[in-house]
Structures are given as C-alpha cells and as structure tokens.
Amino acid sequence: MASPRVFTTHHRPPLLPSSLSSTPLTSLPRFVKSPNKRTPIQSVLQFNRKPQLAGETPRIVVITSGKGGVGKTTTTANVGLSLARYGFSVVAIDADLGLRNLDLLLGLENRVNYTVVEVLNGDCRLDQALVRDKRWSNFELLCISKPRSKLPMGFGGKALEWLVDALKTRPEGSPDFIIIDCPAGIDAGFITAITPANEAVLVTTPDITALRDADRVTGLLECDGIRDIKMIVNRVRTDMIRGEDMMSVLDVQEMLGLSLLGAIPEDSEVIRSTNRGFPLVLNKPPTLAGLAFEQAAWRLVEQDSMKAVMVEEEPKKRGFFSFFGG
Amino acid sequence: MASIDSLQLHSLCNLQSPVGRSKLQIPSSLVLFRRRHKNLNWVQVQTNQRFVCKSIVDDESSTPDEETQNTQNDDDNEKEDDVATTQNSNNTPSDSNTSISRFQSMITTITIHSENSISRLRSMITTLPPVTFLMKKSSGNSVWIGISIVATVLLASIRAYAIRKSRDNRPAGSVSDLVRRGQLRSGDRRGISKGMNYEDPFNNPFVKLGKGSSTVEMCGKVYKLAPVTLTEKEQSVHQKRRSRAYQWKRPTVFLKEGDSVPPDVDPDTVRWIPANHPFATTVSDIDQDLAQNNVYQKQGVPFRIRAEHEAMQKKLEALQNEEKLNNLGIDSQNARDFQRPYKFSSKLEEDENVQKSSQENHNDNSSSEETHKS
Ligand SMILES: Nc1ncnc2c1ncn2[C@@H]1O[C@H](COP(=O)(O)OP(=O)(O)OP(=O)(O)O)[C@@H](O)[C@H]1O
Ligand SMILES: [Mg+2]
Numbered sequence: 001m002a003s004p005r006v007f008t009t010h011h012r013p014p015l016l017p018s019s020l021s022s023t024p025l026t027s028l029p030r031f032v033k034s035p036n037k038r039t040p041i042q043s044v045l046q047f048n049r050k051p052q053l054a055g056e057t058p059r060i061v062v063i064t065s066g067k068g069g070v071g072k073t074t075t076t077a078n079v080g081l082s083l084a085r086y087g088f089s090v091v092a093i094d095a096d097l098g099l100r101n102l103d104l105l106l107g108l109e110n111r112v113n114y115t116v117v118e119v120l121n122g123d124c125r126l127d128q129a130l131v132r133d134k135r136w137s138n139f140e141l142l143c144i145s146k147p148r149s150k151l152p153m154g155f156g157g158k159a160l161e162w163l164v165d166a167l168k169t170r171p172e173g174s175p176d177f178i179i180i181d182c183p184a185g186i187d188a189g190f191i192t193a194i195t196p197a198n199e200a201v202l203v204t205t206p207d208i209t210a211l212r213d214a215d216r217v218t219g220l221l222e223c224d225g226i227r228d229i230k231m232i233v234n235r236v237r238t239d240m241i242r243g244e245d246m247m248s249v250l251d252v253q254e255m256l257g258l259s260l261l262g263a264i265p266e267d268s269e270v271i272r273s274t275n276r277g278f279p280l281v282l283n284k285p286p287t288l289a290g291l292a293f294e295q296a297a298w299r300l301v302e303q304d305s306m307k308a309v310m311v312e313e314e315p316k317k318r319g320f321f322s323f324f325g326g
Numbered sequence: 327m328a329s330i331d332s333l334q335l336h337s338l339c340n341l342q343s344p345v346g347r348s349k350l351q352i353p354s355s356l357v358l359f360r361r362r363h364k365n366l367n368w369v370q371v372q373t374n375q376r377f378v379c380k381s382i383v384d385d386e387s388s389t390p391d392e393e394t395q396n397t398q399n400d401d402d403n404e405k406e407d408d409v410a411t412t413q414n415s416n417n418t419p420s421d422s423n424t425s426i427s428r429f430q431s432m433i434t435t436i437t438i439h440s441e442n443s444i445s446r447l448r449s450m451i452t453t454l455p456p457v458t459f460l461m462k463k464s465s466g467n468s469v470w471i472g473i474s475i476v477a478t479v480l481l482a483s484i485r486a487y488a489i490r491k492s493r494d495n496r497p498a499g500s501v502s503d504l505v506r507r508g509q510l511r512s513g514d515r516r517g518i519s520k521g522m523n524y525e526d527p528f529n530n531p532f533v534k535l536g537k538g539s540s541t542v543e544m545c546g547k548v549y550k551l552a553p554v555t556l557t558e559k560e561q562s563v564h565q566k567r568r569s570r571a572y573q574w575k576r577p578t579v580f581l582k583e584g585d586s587v588p589p590d591v592d593p594d595t596v597r598w599i600p601a602n603h604p605f606a607t608t609v610s611d612i613d614q615d616l617a618q619n620n621v622y623q624k625q626g627v628p629f630r631i632r633a634e635h636e637a638m639q640k641k642l643e644a645l646q647n648e649e650k651l652n653n654l655g656i657d658s659q660n661a662r663d664f665q666r667p668y669k670f671s672s673k674l675e676e677d678e679n680v681q682k683s684s685q686e687n688h689n690d691n692s693s694s695e696e697t698h699k700s
Contacts, residue, residue, distance in 0.1 A: 122629025219572030257564025272499030
C-alpha cells in the first residue's frame with residue numbers, strides 16, 4: 001500500500017515487450033498497514049491516467065468461482081470492457097460449454113455465427129469466429145461452442161492452448177488480455193478453461209457455500225501451478241453486514257487468504273444492464289457497481305490489489321450503502 | 327346569400343350567471359362569422375356540458391370552445407342543428423345583425439375560454455354549482471360535494487397514470503430492451519436504444535478522494551476507507567493449508583467412460599467423460615493434428631470448406647464423364663443443380679480467387695463488421 005508506485009516513476013507505453021513492463025509482484029510491499037499515509041489510497045483511486053500494464057502479454061486470466069451464479073460472466077463482461085476502454089486489446093473467451101451467456105451480457109448474441117468447435121472442425125478460420133464489439137473495437141468475443149453442440153474433448157485443454165498460440169501470432173498483433181469465462185463446477189469445462197491461464201480471478205459472494213467452493217477451486221488452481229490468484233467479492237451488502245447478517249469483505253479475505261481485486265456491491269443495475277446487453281461499466285451516469293468493476297480492471301492491469309475497503313459512512317441522505325475502494 | 331356558418335368565441339366573456347337568461351353583452355368583435363353559402367352551423371362542443379345546460383334552459387345552448395374542437399365538430403353538428411338552420415336560411419346578409427341578437431339571447435352558457443386548461447377547469451367548476459343548485463334545489467350541497475370528490479379522484483388517477491406512463495418511458499434495461507434485442511416478442515415495437523457510454527474513463531468526476539485519504543466520495547456519497555489487513559505471511563499460511571487439503575493433478579487426457587487407459591498415459595491425469603455428457607464428448611471426426619492446423623490457419627479457405635468443394639468437384643467430374651458416355655440429355659433439373667457449384671469449383675483452381683470468395687462467404691463474424699462500420 002505504501003508502495004512507491006512503479007508507474008509514477010517511469011511511464012511506459014503499455015505495449016512494450018513484456019520483459020520490460022513486467023512488474024514482479026514481490027517488488028510491491030502489498031499489505032503494509034499504514035492508513036495514515038496519503039499517497040497509497042490516492043494511487044488506488046486514480047481515474048485520470050491510463051493504467052500501466054504489468055506482467056507478460058498476453059495476460060491470460062481465467063475468471064472462476066466453483067459455485068454457479070456468483071457473477072463470473074458479469075465480471076468477465078465488465079472487466080473485459082473496462083480493459084478495452086482503458087485502451088488494451090482484449091479477447092474474451094466464453095468457455096462455458098453448454099450454458100454460455102457472455103454473448104448475451106455483451107449484447108453480441110446475434111453476431112455469434114462460428115465458435116471454437118467450428119474452428120477445430122475446419123468450418124471456419126479463427127479470425128472468423130472472433131466477434132468484434134462495435135462499441136470498442138479492441139474487444140473481441142470468442143465462444144467455445146454453440147448451445148446444442150458438444151466440445152470434442154479428445155484434445156483436452158490443448159485446443160485452448162492452440163487458440164492462445166494462434167492469437168499471439170496473429171497478423172494484427174497479440175491481444176493484451178485474454179479473459180476466459182469459466183463454467184461453474186470443477187468438471188471437464190473447468191479443466192479446459194483453466195488450461196492456458198497463468199493467472200486467475202476468483203469470484204465469490206460473501207456466503208459460506210460460495211466460500212467453501214472458492215477455497216476448493218483456489219486449491220485446485222494452485223495445484224495446477226496458477227499462483228497469481230486474486231478475488232472479487234461480489235454482491236456485497238453493507239446494510240446486512242452492519243446487522244451482522246453477512247460476512248464483510250474483510251471477513252471473506254480472512255477466510256480465503258487471497259488478495260482483493262475488487263468488492264462489488266449488490267446492485268439492481270446489474271440485471272438491467274444484462275437485459276440491455278450493455279455492460280454496467282458503460283452506464284452513464286456510472287453506478288457504484290460499475291465503478292467497482294472498473295477499478296477492479298484497473299488493478300488487474302497493474303497487478304495491484306485493494307489496500308483499503310470502502311465502508312459505510314456519513315448516512316447523509318439515504319440509508320443505502322455499498323463499499324469497495326482502495 | 328351568405329349564412330353564418332360557425333360562431334366562435336375567442337376571448338373571455340364575463341358571465342356571472344349562466345342560468346338566468348340575462349342579456350349577455352357580447353361585443354361583435356368577439357364573434358366570428360364565417361360566411362359561406364351554406365347553412366348556419368351552430369357550434370357545439372363537449373356534449374356533457376351541453377346536457378347540463380339543456381336540462382335547465384329549454385334552449386339549444388352551446389359552449390364554444392377551442393377552435394380546433396369546433397372545426398372537428400362542425401360536421402357532427404350539422405345534422406343536429408337542423409332547426410336553427412332552417413330558421414335562418416332566409417336571412418340576407420343585412421339581416422345578420424338581427425340574427426346576432428337572436429343568437430345572443432339563445433346563448434345562455436358560455437364557458438370561459440382561456441389558454442391554459444387549469445383556468446378553464448376552474449371556470450367550469452365555478453359555473454357548475456349554480457346549475458346543479460337549480461336542478462336540485464333541496465340537496466344541492468351534497469351533490470356539489472359528491473361532484474367535487476369525483477373530480478378529485480379523477481384528477482388524482484389521471485395524475486397517477488401520467489406518472490406511471492412517464493416512468494415506463496425510462497430507457498434503462500427493462501423488458502423493452504429484451505424486446506429490442508429480439509429475446510422477447512412484442513409485436514413490432516422495436517426501439518433503438520441510445521448509447522449510454524461515457525467516453526473518457528480517465529476523467530471521472532464521480533470519484534473524489536477525501537482529504538486525509540480516509541474517505542472517498544463516490545456518486546455523491548462519502549464512504550470511509552478501512553485498510554486491508556491481510557499480510558503476505560497470512561497469505562502463505564493459507565496457501566500451505568490448501569496445498570495440504572487439496573491434492574490434484576489437472577487431467578490432460580480425456581477418455582470415454584469404459585475405455586481402457588493407453589499404456590503411455592498416467593491414470594492420474596485421465597478425465598473420464600460420460601458418453602451422455604451434455605456439453606462435452608470424446609468423439610471427434612477430426613484428428614488432433616488436423617484440428618491444430620485448423621486453429622493455426624490464418625488465411626485461405628477453411629479445411630472443411632475446401633474438402634467439400636473438392637468432393638463436389640469430383641462428383642461433378644464423374645457426372646460429366648457419365649454425360650459423355652451415354653451422351654443423352656440429362657434431365658434439366660439435375661443440370662441446373664450442378665451449374666453453380668461447377669462455376670465455383672472451376673474458380674478454385676485459380677489460387678487468388680479462392681481466398682476472396684471464401685472471405686466473402688465467411689465474412690459474417692468479423693470481417694463484415696469492419697466493412698459495415700466504415
Ligand atoms: N453485483 C450484483 N448485483 C446484483 N445482481 C448481480 C450482481 N452480480 C451478479 N448478479 C446477478 O447474478 C446472476 C448470475 O450472474 P452471472 O451469470 O454473472 O453468474 P455466473 O457465475 O456467470 O453464473 P454461471 O455459473 O451460471 O455461469 C445474474 O442474474 C446477475 O444479474
Ligand atoms: Mg456464467
């Protein structure tokens with residue numbers, strides 16, 4: 001938290017070779033308690049500059065949770081589009097084999113003609129299966145399979161590794177981020193989805209069932225050699241935390257021992273944005289949940305984590321709060 | 327011979343008692359005559375008002391209103407006012423003054439016409455009490471109360487309806503958006519939603535850090551910041567706990583349930599896929615190397631498409647040979663079937679055309695979007 005931020009000392013363009021732009025995690029003293037210092041929290045909430053891309057590109061991030069319905073797809077859509085808005089090129093892969101809905105959240109459902117299954121079969125080329133978002137042309141969606149087709153598992157997760165390789169060497173250049181929306185559970189779909197990843201975002205809600213699944217999935221990811229795991233706590237309700245009806249974000253962190261990428265408040269706008277096919281982060285005026293996703297994306301770029309959590313204060317107008325932050 | 331076609335009042339007439347047939351002083355400037363070779367037309371608006379007046383005075387009376395309403399009602403009134411028109415049909419233009427005075431006497435109630443509806447409503451209310459009072463002399467008070475209650479309820483419900491209507495128009499992701507996206511059917515209601523993106527993510531006025539960095543203001547609310555307390559040591563303790571609790575090797579080989587494990591495969595890394603798995607299958611009509619090549623293919627005709635073309639070409643050649651052999655007219659239906667594929671596959675021999683045509687064929691997903699955009 002008191003880290004002398006690398007990006008403030010020397011600004012580099014984000015697309016430099018990875019060896020130059022990589023920021024080793026260990027170089028940042030990350031969990032120092034010093035809330036009195038002013039700079040650290042300020043650095044966390046910056047919106048007035050482009051975040052500095054840390055780590056090797058393409059960053060291959062799998063968004064997973066174990067438990068279903070906790071917000072993986074929502075996170076993928078919002079973080080992915082935030083990254084695109086920050087100026088990075090993003091390929092989002094919907095690896096939910098049977099129950100894909102990332103295309104719906106993004107409003108791209110009518111434009112998915114080909115999927116990875118068709119690419120493997122030679123019905124189309126990879127570039128034909130990538131759906132480019134019209135709002136941000138540096139955002140592309142790739143679906144693994146159509147709802148009624150089955151992914152041939154004979155090649156296992158290799159197919160995804162080929163995909164990543166092919167994206168790295170494509171003529172228009174490697175994407176900065178490849179974000180994989182993982183299906184729930186630890187089934188074949190999960191195994192396939194995590195295969196090419198080298199970092200993970202664990203989405204969980206502050207309830208005990210989601211946490212147990214999250215812990216298990218974290219264990220599996222660590223067994224697979226994915227060390228960089230950060231969590232997003234979704235659907236946080238400060239009103240329930242105050243009444244001790246819900247675990248707080250810090251409680252969740254204590255149970256899982258993972259660094260925080262973001263804390264997303266419960267927000268009815270999430271459902272509305274799903275209906276519109278227009279991810280929350282594009283809302284104008286921005287909503288609290290949208291801002292929280294945006295900041296999570298910010299931290300993801302810089303391989304940063306939350307140093308402070310927003311808690312309720314000054315019940316000025318309404319008794320309605322959410323939190324997240326530094 | 328011109329007769330008065332319509333009578334329209336455009337400004338206020340000060341009428342105190344609409345009931346008593348008092349002589350109304352209506353300046354002639356306030357009365358508009360439309361001279362046509364037609365019958366005189368008595369303008370009547372708002373039938374309920376007319377009804378009220380009729381019950382009191384036995385006369386044809388009217389409440390001229392807005393001009394637009396008048397013109398709309400012209401035709402309807404033509405039939406109703408037969409009496410008036412026959413009476414006045416013989417009038418010469420010079421008679422018009424006398425006819426005016428006759429009309430003046432006939433006019434008993436004139437609602438005050440004003441620009442805004444509120445004052446019109448108020449005037450209506452002020453004219454109503456004496457009317458009803460005369461109608462029912464004894465119980466006038468309670469009727470008046472009842473009428474005002476009804477009016478209030480009516481106004482309230484109209485207001486509530488208007489509010490709900492305006493709320494329905496809100497563009498945020500409601501069901502109407504699902505309709506727009508074709509996920510829900512709703513007739514031909516298809517609106518195009520406006521883009522709601524804010525362009526500059528680096529200049530966000532909704533986030534302000536408070537002084538002393540212990541608070542942050544977001545979307546107009548101030549929140550306190552509590553520091554994260556997790557240390558790296560705690561983090562590694564958790565990692566160790568997990569590595570003890572979960573031992574796992576990611577499966578890299580997927581086999582159908584019931585298959586035997588190949589000799590060179592570690593059984594720990596096998597994932598068994600049930601034959602009826604809804605989303606995954608181990609069977610593939612394509613082998614691994616070919617699939618990999620398909621993924622890596624950057625340009626040109628996709629493998630399957632090319633294979634299909636070649637198969638088609640072979641079939642066609644066979645057909646042509648057959649045609650040469652028996653030299654009989656193949657039925658025209660068959661010939662037409664193969665005409666188009668033949669042209670296409672003949673192009674296939676020229677290498678450049680192949681790529682072009684395939685791109686045109688498959689520009690659905692990405693390439694066409696870019697052309698559309700421009
Ligand atoms: N912060 C939030 N506030 C309110 N609702 C939310 C929030 N996050 C997610 N939801 C809702 O939760 C539901 C599930 O979200 P989502 O589809 O992203 O979960 P998922 O983990 O991808 O599910 P699955 O496991 O089926 O893939 C959605 O209806 C979404 O609108
Ligand atoms: Mg999902």
